Amino acid sequence: MHLCVCVCVQYRKKEALRVCLKHLRQYNYNEAYENLRKKACVELEHAKLSALHQRLVRTVALTPSMLWGWGCGSGRGVAGAGQGWGWDGVGV
Secondary structure, X not given: OOHHHHHHHHHHHHHXXXXXXXXXXXXXXXXXXXXXXXXXXXXXXXXXXXXXXXXXXXXXXXXXXXXXXXXXXXXXXXXXXXXXXXXOOOEO
């Protein structure tokens, strides 16, 4: 096989693993997420972003009132920055 084909195949495998990791983390399958991450030696994102996710989502139960206090629900906050982010995290 040509080198570029091998690189492309490796890239596709890595991206497929990242999609699986994202799904597992999003639906709080924490044990499966950690096991796959360690076994595959693939990081979903930069270590600082993972630490931020750990701190904000896993250890602290964010409520809509907490986000509203930050201005995120109105689209004026740091996370929304004029994009109209709602509580469900989807841009409107």
